[in-house]
Amino acid sequence: MASELRKSWTERSKAQAFVFGCFVCGFVAGLCVFALGRAPANAEPPKLAVVKTDPSLQLGQTVYSTNCAACHGDKGDGKGPMARFLYPRPRNFGENKFRIVSTDNGKPSEEDLMHVINRGMPGSAMFPYGHLPESEKKALVTYLRELARSAFCDFAKQQAEAMDESVDLDELKQAAILLCRPGEPLTLPKDLPASSPESIARGAKLYAQTCAACHGATGKGDGVQAQKNDDGLPTRPRDLTRGFFKGGRDFKQVYSRIMLGMPGSPMPGSMQTLKPSDTADLTNFILALSTPQATALVEHQRTKLIAGRAKHGIPNDAFAAGWNVEQAQRIVVSPLWWRDHDDLDLRVSAMHDGASLAVRLSWKDSTRDSEIIRVEDFLDMAAVQLCDVRPEPFLGMGAEKGRVDLWAWRAGKHATASGPLDEYPFENPIYRGRVQGQPPDFLTARAAKNPNFADRPASNLAAKGAGSSTFLPPASQFVSANASWKDGRWTVVLRRQLNVADGLTLAKGKTYSIAFAIWDGSARDRSSQKFVSIWHDLKLEE
Incomplete structure (x- = not known):
């Protein structure tokens, strides 16, 4: 099973890279067939999963505008009005690189998107929205699918224009459907080792060999610090002892992060380097670095x-x-x-x-x-x-x-009461003692009753x-x-x-x-x- 997953991952990655490289040069036609295998002669081209008149899509757009657009932007480009105040920056859906994935091609499934909506991403400003009605969350997932394809087209068009290349928009839309489509879900073998002192000890050895360079010898994130995401923005390794897990601390989520990596970040997948049993040992070790109580202290829960x-x-x-x-x-x-x-x-x-x-x-x-x-x-x-x-x-x-x-x-x-004042000549106590009645106020902000200058x-x-x-x-x-x-x-x-x-x-x-x-x-x-x-x-x- 592991070898099949590795083969699937490699083939899909190469196909997607080939598709992207080709459409910016103006010859997208037929590439969807290449990436998914040869289609029948009478096969219809792929179509967008939702249309603009879909009530679920319209509801999803409303939910997105209310809760998401301020950070992710109306177009899903990560450039909302709040984005400049946030680090890590909000996801640019057009890059088609989502951190929390459970599929063999690194594209999020509906379950992945719903998972992030429900619990957010601890360690970032992506907060949970699990309190929303289920119908609104499902509509939001539908809209995010559409928005990701649209944002991807805008992003690819910008990349092509930067290279003075022409793009056929219809072909680009068909390529977007292909490239944003989630692959097969990662399945966990039934015979994976459970957490035990022996499994954790084996995981510790694997951690020293594969993870410590970035996350540090004791998991505190104090390894290599000069790291960047694919978009060029700086990032740093996670402190695994604090209980912050962007996808959650349950076994399957951590196992998936190790096996599949976190697309768009320096966190690589281990699909081609670790056996499932080794990944399970490593997962057990990483989970042992913190406690569920530590995680509860850092995850937002509506109260x-x-x-x-x-x-x-x-x-x-x-x-x-x-x-x-x-x-x-x-x-x-x-x-x-x-x-x-x-x-x-x-x-x-x-x-x-x-x-x-x-x-x-x-x-x-x-x-x-x-x-x-x-x-x-x-x-x-x-x-x-x-x-x-x-x-x-x-x-x-x-x-x-x-x-x-x-x-x-x-x-x-304010400094009027507890800090030094600038040397205004008429603030001198001698002057104030000679003035009959209330002396004039020469500090204009205070005189204007500016709240920032209030006592x-x-x-x-x-x-x-x-x-x-x-x-x-x-x-x-x-x-x-x-x-x-x-x-x-x-x-x-x-x-x-x-x-x-x-x-x-x-x-x-x-x-x-x-x-x-x-x-x-x-x-x-x-x-x-x-x-x-x-x-x-x-x-x-x-």
């Missing part, structure tokens, strides 16, 4: 938060017994611009008293960054994002028809899409905050009235979408460089 009714009012003290800290929900956050990082251990709880809602955040941060003195200094910050729009808008700052409300907190106060640590903002976050006017700044940094943890309580004139009105008994963001000043986080969660559910008890 339902309950804002209980405070019987004796919301306590001012963030450490008061009323907060029931032990019952706080653990929320996974991960960086949009990926880097090695410690687990923040974000814990969230909420309560309301019928008039106000308070959200308590507590997370690890070994350094307290609450002053800006140098240009390279940045503040620790946190934010809560709320909305009641259905369908749920895009996680990254909502959408034009899906406004989100933001409650933002930043450590300390208060909490702010209300609103957003309707990427780059649209805006401070609400002073009269609409309703959120307040109490914060404490102790024993390497920030604890922040954000509080706001339920009913406000400008912003999201909250009601008892209703459920809202809520997400969280954390900025680590010592890591120079700011703006879109931050840790974020996925959408979660927040219900206010009656």
Whole structure:
């Protein structure tokens, strides 16, 4: 079986390379037959699996526009408005290289696409969308198939034009159908060795021979660092001890990554170099480098938060017994611009008293960054994002028809209170002592009541899409905050009235979408460089 798979892999790879090389030179005709074998004389040319009037395709396009286009782009080229803030970059479907595959030609099956939609890709900004209705996810898979072929045609056309070659679009579309078609699924032999000390020991020897050069001797990803994906963007080996598995940590997924590789990345397949039994031993060893508990700490899972009714009012003290800290929900956050990082251990709880809602955040941060003195200094910050729009808008700052409300907190106060001021002549205490009444304000940002220059640590903002976050006017700044940094943890309580004139009105008994963001000043986080969660559910008890 292994030899048959290797032969199939080799033949298909050569065929696809030949097809691509030929169509950019203007002679695609007949190549589909070459790659799949000789077709009968009366065989019809391949046709697109879906048409523009397909209701499932139309639904899939709507779901894609709401949840995916901001990163992957309307055309699937990986150039959405949020793409420049993300690392790794969003997938360019036109390159026809998907990382999570289970087929012998490296093209994703419908099951592969659904797998990524349901659980995302830990270690990247591809978050899970398993909460979507099943009908929407299936429609999205259908649309992704169509979009991948369309994006591939656009990509190939651009490549041909760059080489001053002509392309027959009809032939290109037929080639796209062929090249994007998934091959046969990888099947696992039934007699593979189960995980055992003996199998893990054999896997350790194979790891040292085949994997350690990149992933490091102990699996921490500290091997060869200067690596690039096929698109030329830098990448680095995964730390296998943290529990991050882009395709999941179950045996079949890890086995498939080793056997088939990750197309478009430096991670090669071992189809032609390892026997299935060896691959199984290696899989058992890699899984032994981390625990399921470690994986659970890094994989986003949608959570339902309950804002209980405070019987004796919301306590001012963030450490008061009323907060029931032990019952706080653990929320996974991960960086949009990926880097090695410690687990923040974000814990969230909420309560309301019928008039106000308070959200308590507590997370690890070994350094307290609450002053800006140098240009390279940045503040620790946190934010809560709320909305009641259905369908749920895009996680990254909502959408034009899906406004989100933001409650933002930043450590300390601006330099007006805790840092050095520029030497303005009339800021001198001697001058202020000689002036009768309130002296004029010579710092224009402060005089204009710019929220970025305010003494208060909490702010209300609103957003309707990427780059649209805006401070609400002073009269609409309703959120307040109490914060404490102790024993390497920030604890922040954000509080706001339920009913406000400008912003999201909250009601008892209703459920809202809520997400969280954390900025680590010592890591120079700011703006879109931050840790974020996925959408979660927040219900206010009656």
